[in-house]
Amino acid sequence: MIVFKTTAGDPIVNFATQFLKNQTEIIPVLVPCIANRSLRATAVAHATVEGRVQGDVAWVNLETGSIDTTPYAPLDQAFEIRVSFDSSLGRRTFDLEVT
Amino acid sequence: MPIVDRSSSTLSTDSATFEDVDSATLLGLLTLSNPVALSDVDETVMLGTVSYAGTAVFEDVDDDVFQGYKNNEANVFGSMLVEDSDSFVAAAIARYTGIALFEDVEEAYMAGVLSVAETPRLTFVIDVVDDEDTLREARRKVWLPRLRVDGAEVRVLRASLADGEDSAGKTVDVTLASQDDWQLFTDLASIDFGYGRRTGGAWDETTMEWELLDGQADGRRTTTAGEPDSPQDSVSITIHDRTKTNLLKTALRPLIIYDSDRTSVDTSQMDVLRDSAGRTYPTEAKAIPGMKLFDLLDEILVNRCGFADYDKNLPNYPILRYECQIGQPLYDGLKKFIGQFTPATPTVDGILWIKDTTLVAPDDFPAPREVSFDQVKTLDDEDSVQKIDGYLVDYVETDNAYDYTTFRFEDGSLPAGATRTDFNRIYIEFRKLAHPDIVLREALNIEERSVYSSGVLIEQSTENWIYDGSGNIASRRKTVDKRVPDLSLPAYDLILQREREEYEEYVYMTNPFRIYEKYIASRKMAVTGRVTKDTDNPQLNRPFFSPISSSFRSGNLAAGMLVITDTPLLAYSETAEPLRDGTVRVRVHEVDQVADVVTKDYTEVRPGAIGTRAAGAIQKQVLVFAEDNSARSLDRIEPRHAGELPLTLALPLFRRQLVKENSKNDKIRGQLIGYDKTIRKGMPIGVKAYRKASAPTSALVIGRQIESDANGTFMTITSKAI
Numbered sequence: 149m150i151v152f153k154t155t156a157g158d159p160i161v162n163f164a165t166q167f168l169k170n171q172t173e174i175i176p177v178l179v180p181c182i183a184n185r186s187l188r189a190t191a192v193a194h195a196t197v198e199g200r201v202q203g204d205v206a207w208v209n210l211e212t213g214s215i216d217t218t219p220y221a222p223l224d225q226a227f228e229i230r231v232s233f234d235s236s237l238g239r240r241t242f243d244l245e246v247t
Numbered sequence: 248m249p250i251v252d253r254s255s256s257t258l259s260t261d262s263a264t265f266e267d268v269d270s271a272t273l274l275g276l277l278t279l280s281n282p283v284a285l286s287d288v289d290e291t292v293m294l295g296t297v298s299y300a301g302t303a304v305f306e307d308v309d310d311d312v313f314q315g316y317k318n319n320e321a322n323v324f325g326s327m328l329v330e331d332s333d334s335f336v337a338a339a340i341a342r343y344t345g346i347a348l349f350e351d352v353e354e355a356y357m358a359g360v361l362s363v364a365e366t367p368r369l370t371f372v373i374d375v376v377d378d379e380d381t382l383r384e385a386r387r388k389v390w391l392p393r394l395r396v397d398g399a400e401v402r403v404l405r406a407s408l409a410d411g412e413d414s415a416g417k418t419v420d421v422t423l424a425s426q427d428d429w430q431l432f433t434d435l436a437s438i439d440f441g442y443g444r445r446t447g448g449a450w451d452e453t454t455m456e457w458e459l460l461d462g463q464a465d466g467r468r469t470t471t472a473g474e475p476d477s478p479q480d481s482v483s484i485t486i487h488d489r490t491k492t493n494l495l496k497t498a499l500r501p502l503i504i505y506d507s508d509r510t511s512v513d514t515s516q517m518d519v520l521r522d523s524a525g526r527t528y529p530t531e532a533k534a535i536p537g538m539k540l541f542d543l544l545d546e547i548l549v550n551r552c553g554f555a556d557y558d559k560n561l562p563n564y565p566i567l568r569y570e571c572q573i574g575q576p577l578y579d580g581l582k583k584f585i586g587q588f589t590p591a592t593p594t595v596d597g598i599l600w601i602k603d604t605t606l607v608a609p610d611d612f613p614a615p616r617e618v619s620f621d622q623v624k625t626l627d628d629e630d631s632v633q634k635i636d637g638y639l640v641d642y643v644e645t646d647n648a649y650d651y652t653t654f655r656f657e658d659g660s661l662p663a664g665a666t667r668t669d670f671n672r673i674y675i676e677f678r679k680l681a682h683p684d685i686v687l688r689e690a691l692n693i694e695e696r697s698v699y700s701s702g703v704l705i706e707q708s709t710e711n712w713i714y715d716g717s718g719n720i721a722s723r724r725k726t727v728d729k730r731v732p733d734l735s736l737p738a739y740d741l742i743l744q745r746e747r748e749e750y751e752e753y754v755y756m757t758n759p760f761r762i763y764e765k766y767i768a769s770r771k772m773a774v775t776g777r778v779t780k781d782t783d784n785p786q787l788n789r790p791f792f793s794p795i796s797s798s799f800r801s802g803n804l805a806a807g808m809l810v811i812t813d814t815p816l817l818a819y820s821e822t823a824e825p826l827r828d829g830t831v832r833v834r835v836h837e838v839d840q841v842a843d844v845v846t847k848d849y850t851e852v853r854p855g856a857i858g859t860r861a862a863g864a865i866q867k868q869v870l871v872f873a874e875d876n877s878a879r880s881l882d883r884i885e886p887r888h889a890g891e892l893p894l895t896l897a898l899p900l901f902r903r904q905l906v907k908e909n910s911k912n913d914k915i916r917g918q919l920i921g922y923d924k925t926i927r928k929g930m931p932i933g934v935k936a937y938r939k940a941s942a943p944t945s946a947l948v949i950g951r952q953i954e955s956d957a958n959g960t961f962m963t964i965t966s967k968a969i
Contacts, residue, residue, distance in 0.1 A: 152369040154452060159398070164372040164446035165453060168382055180367050194375070233375050244369040 152244065153178035153224060172232040176202065177244075178224040181217035185246050187227065188214045192242035194234050199244075202226040210244070217246055372449050390922040390960040393450065394421055395439040396431045404481070406440070408458060410928050410951040416488035417459055426482045432464035438486050442922045442953070442960060456924040458953075462486045493552045493599075494578045500531045502577075504546060504569040507534035510757055512568075517759045518827065520573060528573060539563045540584060547577050548599065559601040561588055562896050583890050587900060603900075635909060636882040637872040638901050642889035649677035649687055649718070667699045677718060681894045682869070690714055705730045707743060715755075719765065725749040731799050734779075734810050746796055747776030747816060758825055766825060774817040778841060780809040792841045815840040819847075830854050869894065871901045873909060915946050919962040922953065926964060 151159040155176045167173050179187055189197040189210035198207040199215055207230060208215050217225070229244065376382050392406035402424035410417045419440045423429060432438070441457035443450050466485040473479035501520060505512050512532045520528040535542050541563045548554045571580040588603040655674040660667060673693045676686045691712055698706040708727040715721040729746040732739040751772040755765045779798045781791040783805060794816055798804050818840055824832045830852050837847035870884070887904075889897035919926075926932065930948050946966035953962050 150367045152367060158452070158455075160369060160452045162370050162372065162449035162452060164449035164451045166374045166376055166382055166446065168379070169375050169377060177369065182367075195373075231371070231373070233373075237375050237377055240371070240373045240375060242371050244371070246367045 150180045150182070150246075152180065155226065167231075167233060169233055169235050169237060172230060175229045175231065177227055177229055179217065179227045179244075180246060181220035181223060181225050182246055183218050183221040185218070185221075186214035186216045188245055188247060190243045190245070192240050194236045194238070195240045195242070196232045197242060197244075198230040198232075199227055200230075202228055211242075370449070372446055374446060389958070390442045390444060390955065391957070392421070392955040392960070393441050393443050393455070396428075396436050399431070401425075401428050401431060405956040406953075407955075408440070408951070408953040410953075416494065417462075418465075418488070419459055419462070419486040420483055421486065422481050422483045426469075426480060429467055429469075429482045429484065432467065432484050434464070436464060438462040438464060440486060442924075442955065456922070459486065459488050462488055493554055495576050496552045496578075497574050497576050498531075498551075498571040498580075499573070500528050501573045502569075502571040502580075503530060503532045504538070504543060505532065505534060506538035506565065506567055507536045509565075510567055512757060513759050537565075538567075539565050543569055543584065544581070544601075547581055551577055554599050557599040557601065560603055561585060561590075561601060564891070564893050564896055566891055584892075587887070587889055587892055587897065589904065634880075634882045635885055635905060636880050637870055637884050638887040638905060639884050640869050640871055640887050640889050640897060640901055642867055642869065642894060642897060643891050650680040652677055654692070655689065665701050669697045669699070671695045675714070679894065681898065688718065690718065690720075703730070704743065719755055720753050722753065723749070723751040729796055731777075731795050732804055734804065734806070734808055739804075739806075744795075745777060745812065747774055747794070748813075749774050760825060760827065760829075767823060769820065769822040771821075772817070772819040773815065774819075775813050776816045777810060777812050778814045778816070779804065780811060781805070782809070783807070794841060826852070869898075871898060871905065873902065873905045915966045917964050917966075919964065920959070922955075922960045922962055926951070926962070932964075932966060 151161060154160050155178060157178070160177070163175070163177075187199060187210060189199070191211050197210045199210045200207050201215065201220075202225075210229075215227075233240070392403050394401045394403050394406070403421045404424050405422040407420045408417060409419075421440070438459070438461070439457055440459040440462060441455060443452075443455040445451065463486065464484055465487045468483040468485075470481050470483070471478075472481075503512055503514075512534075514530045514532045517530050519530075522528070533546070535546065540561060541559075543566055544557060544559065547569075548557045566584055569580055569584070571577055585601055588601075590601045590603060653676045655676055657672040657674065658670060660669045662668075671694070672691060674689045675692045676689045678686060692714075693712075694710045696706075696708045696710075697704060706727065706729050708725060710723065710725040712720055713722045713724075726748050727746050728743045730741050730743050731746065733742045733744060736742075749772060751770060753767055754769045756768040758766050777795045778792050779795055781793070781798075781803065784803075785791060792811075792814070793801075793803065795804075795810065798808075816839075818838045820836045822834045826832055831854075832850065832852050834850045835847050837845070839846050871887075872879075887901055889901070892900070926948060928948050928951060932946055932948055948964055948966045950965040951962060952965075953960060955961070
């Protein structure tokens with residue numbers, strides 16, 4: 149199974165937690181990079197999902213765009229995922245995928 | 248033009264490139280380690296098994312046919328990129344580890360099973376809350392037990408984790424939710440156990456706390472209970488931390504590790520263990536010159552038990568000998584050397600710690616943290632006051648266990664009839680710096696004797712004993728001057744002359760059957776002296792030699808007789824060998840070197856113990872009191888064992904333990920709701936008395952017990968006040 153991993157190297161399939169409204173949180177994660185594929189996020193309301201390779205400066209919106217993982221394939225590469233929430237409360241679910 | 252037509256053989260090559268080929272037919276097994284590239288090939292037929300790594304690129308190929316498979320195994324392809332092809336047929340079972348990309352292909356027909364690599368996915372479930380309080384409330388969720396076997400989640404109903412005082416590793420007992428899951432717990436299965444929280448049915452991975460990683464299943468308990476219509480069957484598995492497994496590692500052969508500077512071990516003399524089939528298990532003896540505690544811990548814990556590392560706050564003291572029987576845990580043999588410190592042995596980050604619990608807050612450990620009472624469910628504070636007057640400490644003095652020597656002089660006179668023997672003796676006294684008033688033992692160094700007969704000095708002798716570093720006699724030298732006629736003088740005056748010199752050497756070996764005993768393995772003596780050579784009265788035409796005192800006493804001295812000094816008179820050797828049944832085999836050999844005749848030559852077996860001097864180790868006792876005065880109370884004195892720990896280290900250790908035991912003996916047991924991963928065994932904490940304003944009691948955590956089920960987790964901490 150090819151899976152995402154935490155920065156400690158443990159495989160992770162779910163990331164479940166609580167955040168405050170109007171906040172922006174940065175989550176580091178190890179992404180399994182595959183040739184000819186890109187990192188994307190599914191669309192989610194009331195939140196914006198951005199990502200960048202650890203060490204880069206610019207953020208890429210993963211809901212509308214993607215980051216090509218071919219340069220880092222077939223290894224795991226550290227990415228940072230930035231999630232920004234607006235003022236509405238409730239449960240937000242989205243997926244990060246390498247497709 | 249066909250390129251390759253190998254219908255019945257294997258073509259194995261690095262890469263295959265086909266360009267501008269009208270027709271390519273590949274039959275048989277084709278194994279490539281690099282991509283296949285076909286360009287401008289009008290027709291490609293691949294029959295048989297094709298396997299390649301990398302990307303297969305098909306460009307401008309009008310007709311491609313992949314067909315066939317071998318033994319029901321799929322063709323394995325890397326990625327496949329098909330471009331500008333009018334027709335593409337893959338009729339076979341195909342498995343792609345990369346992606347299959349088709350561009351500008353007018354017609355593609357893929358039959359069979361096509362499985363493409365999965366999409367890795369990470370699902371985020373985030374509850375967005377209003378304010379900090381709600382956030383805290385939302386985060387302070389119930390801790391639940393989580394079990395993973397070889398990476399797969401296994402649901403549990405209940406779990407109980409013990410991280411106790413005596414054991415160095417953790418043990419987890421889990422009751423499985425699904426009884427058939429017991430089959431997953433094979434001997435090789437790698438089991439992880441921890442506590443985590445769930446949000447929206449998903450585990451909160453970032454706050455997941457794993458108590459046990461790569462543990463081993465140790466036992467299974469199946470309970471069948473309840474009525475047939477309401478069964479309450481359950482299966483429980485016991486899981487061990489592998490560090491506990493490391494500590495249970497046993498010796499495969501009887502093992503002795505010894506300090507070769509101070510003792511010797513001869514395994515050839517030892518009993519060889521056999522099994523019922525006659526195979527032998529000889530004792531393994533490992534020499535570590537100048538062995539100290541840390542050398543022994545390195546050898547046992549790192550080299551043999553398999554720990555990556557260990558940490559300790561114990562003193563590094565010299566150790567003579569470590570033993571472990573076959574099948575006995577190697578760690579148990581260490582308890583003799585570290586037990587005096589009443590150690591706590593928690594594992595922190597995979598490193599085994601051996602800590603002297605009388606020393607508070609060892610290095611590298613977290614600072615004491617206060618356990619607040621709102622988390623505490625119950626608090627038991629047992630305060631049993633002990634009043635102990637002191638300890639009676641048994642300790643073992645081994646060779647080399649003296650620090651300095653002093654001398655004692657003794658002289659006297661022994662009259663016997665008309666004769667008198669005056670003697671002067673010098674004794675060596677062996678003492679230790681820790682207790683200079685005690686003479687450990689004394690040994691005779693030099694003795695001078697003067698014998699007078701009717702007031703005339705007739706003999707003077709000096710005997711000198713030389714001791715080795717262990718305090719055993721190494722050699723003896725004696726010179727004897729006797730009053731005999733001096734044949735070189737005209738009146739043959741009676742003058743004290745060197746009559747003989749004796750030199751004796753001792754060799755010691757360790758008794759293989761009694762570990763702390765040494766025995767004299769050999770004694771060799773050589774005597775040289777003054778002899779007379781009688782040529783006037785030869786024996787059978789040969790001059791007759793005789794020691795001068797014998798000649799004098801026999802009346803054989805004559806004028807003109809030659810006197811030769813430093814002549815070998817006697818050679819004596821005695822060797823002893825301890826036998827397994829407790830007897831001793833002694834061989835004696837003596838030669839009269841004056842006549843060159845062997846006077847003694849025999850071997851005999853004598854009954855009885857051979858340890859002429861149990862010089863290896865002596866058991867001694869010393870009293871240790873908390874206060875250094877002579878006032879004794881009526882309280883009891885408890886025995887303690889210091890083992891081989893030198894008194895300079897043992898005395899302060901036992902004083903510390905005595906003070907601790909007399910002042911604070913509280914055992915505090917608290918039950919906390921939930922799970923606090925930061926409270927670890929061996930860690931100092933401050934426990935505040937419930938509803939009291941007093942300052943927190945400093946305590947050291949000595950054990951943890953964690954019980955959890957679907958409703959939550961409780962942690963019971965046992966700690967000792969310090």
